Amino acid sequence: MASRVVMPKLSDTMEEGRIIRWLRKEGDPIETGQALAEVETDKATVEMEAYSNGTIRKLIAVEGQFAKVGELIAIIGAAGEDISSLVPAAGTSASTPAARAGTVAAPSSATATRPDPAMMAPASGAPTPRGRSLKASPLALRMAAEAGLNLGSLQGTGPQGRIIKRDIESALTQQPPTPAPLRSATPQRTRSFALQASRNEIPESQDIELSSVRRTIAKRLVQSKGPVPHFYLTVDVAMDRVWDAYKALRDQKSMISINDIIVKATALALRQHPEINASFAGDHLTVYSRVHIGMAVALEDGLITPVLRDADMKPLEEISEEARTLVERARARKLQPNEYTGATFSISNLGMMGIDEFSAIINPPEAAILAVGAVRQVPVVVEGVLGIGWRMKMTLSVDHRVADGAAGARFLQTLRTFLEHPLLMA
Numbered sequence: 001m002a003s004r005v006v007m008p009k010l011s012d013t014m015e016e017g018r019i020i021r022w023l024r025k026e027g028d029p030i031e032t033g034q035a036l037a038e039v040e041t042d043k044a045t046v047e048m049e050a051y052s053n054g055t056i057r058k059l060i061a062v063e064g065q066f067a068k069v070g071e072l073i074a075i076i077g078a079a080g081e082d083i084s085s086l087v088p089a090a091g092t093s094a095s096t097p098a099a100r101a102g103t104v105a106a107p108s109s110a111t112a113t114r115p116d117p118a119m120m121a122p123a124s125g126a127p128t129p130r131g132r133s134l135k136a137s138p139l140a141l142r143m144a145a146e147a148g149l150n151l152g153s154l155q156g157t158g159p160q161g162r163i164i165k166r167d168i169e170s171a172l173t174q175q176p177p178t179p180a181p182l183r184s185a186t187p188q189r190t191r192s193f194a195l196q197a198s199r200n201e202i203p204e205s206q207d208i209e210l211s212s213v214r215r216t217i218a219k220r221l222v223q224s225k226g227p228v229p230h231f232y233l234t235v236d237v238a239m240d241r242v243w244d245a246y247k248a249l250r251d252q253k254s255m256i257s258i259n260d261i262i263v264k265a266t267a268l269a270l271r272q273h274p275e276i277n278a279s280f281a282g283d284h285l286t287v288y289s290r291v292h293i294g295m296a297v298a299l300e301d302g303l304i305t306p307v308l309r310d311a312d313m314k315p316l317e318e319i320s321e322e323a324r325t326l327v328e329r330a331r332a333r334k335l336q337p338n339e340y341t342g343a344t345f346s347i348s349n350l351g352m353m354g355i356d357e358f359s360a361i362i363n364p365p366e367a368a369i370l371a372v373g374a375v376r377q378v379p380v381v382v383e384g385v386l387g388i389g390w391r392m393k394m395t396l397s398v399d400h401r402v403a404d405g406a407a408g409a410r411f412l413q414t415l416r417t418f419l420e421h422p423l424l425m426a
Contacts, residue, residue, distance in 0.1 A: 002077030002086060003052045007067040010041045010048070011337045013216065016068045017041050019061045028056050030076065037073075042216035043304050043340050045333040055079045058087065136163035143168040164300055213302035224364050228280075229400040232359050233408045238420050239375050239390040245422055259295075259349050260320040262372060264425055265418035267291045267311035270345055273411040277344050279365040280401045286365075294343030294363065295323060297330045305363065306330050307343045351375060357393040367402035370415075371395040392419075 007017050020038040024030055035047040036056075054076040061073035075083050136144070136151055140163045144151050147168070154171055156163035210218070242261055249256045270277040270291045278287040291312040294305035306326035311319060329335050345367075348360040351374035360371040373393040380389035394415070398408045418425050 002057065002075055002081050002083045003054070004072050004086060005036070005050070005074035005076055007039075007061075007069050007071050007073050008048060009069045010039060010046055011043050012341050013043075014041045014069060016066045016071075018066050019063050019073065020045055021063055022059055023047070024056050026056050026059055030054065030056055040211070040333075041337075042213060044330070044335040044337075046336060050076065052076050057081070057083050140164050140168050147172055158300075211301040213299060213304065216302075224362050228362055228364065230359075230362060230397050231400050231405060231408070232395055232397055233405065233412055234357065234393060234395040235412045235416055237392045237394060237416050238380075239392045242419055242422055243375060243390045254317075254320075255324065256316050256320045257323075258351075258375060259347075259372075260316055260323060261422065261425075262349070262419070263293055263295070263308060263311055263323065263347060264314075264316055264319055265415055265422075266345070266347060266370060267293055267308075268418055268425055269411055269415040271312045272414050273407065275403050275407050276368050276398070276411045278367045278402050279344075280367065280399055281365070285402060288344040290344070292342055292344045294340075294346035294366070295326070296346060296348040296360075297327050299331065299333075304330050304335070304340055305343055305346055306335055306340050309342070345369070347372060351392065357395060359395050360397050362397050362399055367399040368408070369397050371397065 010017065018040040020040050022037050023035050024037075030036065030050045031053050032050055034050050036050045037048045038045055039048045055078065056074065057077045058075045059073075060075070061067045061071075067073050072086075075086050077083055136156065141151070143149075143165065144163075149168065149171055151163055154163050154167050155161070156167055158164040158167070239258075242258060246256070246258050246261070274287050274289070277291055278285050280286075290310055293308045293311040295308065296303050296305050306329070308314075308319060308322055308326070314322070326335070326339060329339065343363070343366060346360075346363050346369045348369060349372040350358060351372055354374055356373045356376065358371050358373065360369045362369050371394065373395075375390055375392045377388055378391050380387055380391065382389070394412070396408050396412055398405075
């Protein structure tokens with residue numbers, strides 16, 4: 001009997017998904033558990049498996065197009081089986097407005113004269129084929145413009161052929177840089193006309209399509225920052241002993257990072273202060289007995305928080321190895337749903353980007369998030385003596401419905417103690 005294949009719910013917050021690529025074509029046999037398609041969810045790109053045996057009779061969803069969770073996207077049945085009763089329903093449910101499609105629609109007459117964003121850069125390769133939609137990340141557009149690279153000559157390797165940073169880097173390594181033009185004896189008046197013409201070719205603005213990740217971030221942050229009453233607590237931590245330990249570990253070829261040490265210390269502090277390892281659930285609070293730390297990882301089009309489970313119970317070496325693996329998988333968009341869901345507390349570290357201090361927005365349903373700044377060498381006064389020390393600022397954002405300022409302060413005191421005396425974590 002023919003079965004309907006619908007868009008599955010691949011994460012706890014997923015409302016719709018985008019078919020990146022069908023891995024089978026109509027007429028192919030397929031078995032339960034075999035990969036059917038690559039789907040971009042609100043957090044990652046994952047392989048969707050078939051849940052029945054048979055032959056792929058019809059692929060309804062179009063590659064690059066969004067489909068809501070539960071929407072019909074394909075039909076699997078026996079070869080030669082009559083599926084006419086399903087096809088009309090499929091045609092109805094799969095009809096998605098062009099605005100939800102993953103490709104750029106043809107410009108209307110009102111916007112047909114708007115220049116192509118890719119032509120902001122001087123042409124250095126083949127022109128864009130007529131009718132082809134150019135999709136590129138904002139970073140890729142900027143890099144191409146700075147390098148004088150024509151995006152029309154590139155084949156993107158991102159989702160739906162989107163041109164991303166690595167495509168620009170690859171193209172730049174394969175061609176010599178564009179030589180600077182020689183000075184000419186062109187009169188000043190002629191040059192001014194040329195500059196004016198060049199400026200006229202630059203579009204006033206450009207529309208960048210939101211990825212699934214960025215769409216979800218926009219939606220969830222509104223749900224967090226508005227309804228959730230945040231308060232913030234900041235402490236300055238003496239990191240001299242952590243820095244010495246980090247340098248000693250590096251000398252021994254260890255891959256343990258300062259962030260790994262912060263994750264371990266935070267997990268141990270949460271074990272002692274379970275009121276912070278909690279969430280608000282309407283008419284009650286949920287206090288978690290296990291500590292699962294979400295690590296904010298920056299992607300080209302947003303953030304994702306892979307989860308280190310039971311971080312309080314793992315040695316530093318295991319935390320370090322697992323964190324590196326999760327970050328690599330996150331940037332390659334290969335995380336499975338169980339790898340980025342279920343965090344009880346999150347850490348966002350911008351120290352490696354030179355940020356001294358910032359406040360992070362809570363990721364619901366968690367009750368708190370820790371924002372970590374750079375470890376910096378500064379003048380310090382210890383027992384009346386001026387010296388130089390390593391310091392780091394941390395800001396805790398807390399849901400005031402779950403915990404009060406005193407509870408947050410006690411948690412930060414414990415966390416600071418672990419970082420200032422790292423042997424206590426042994």
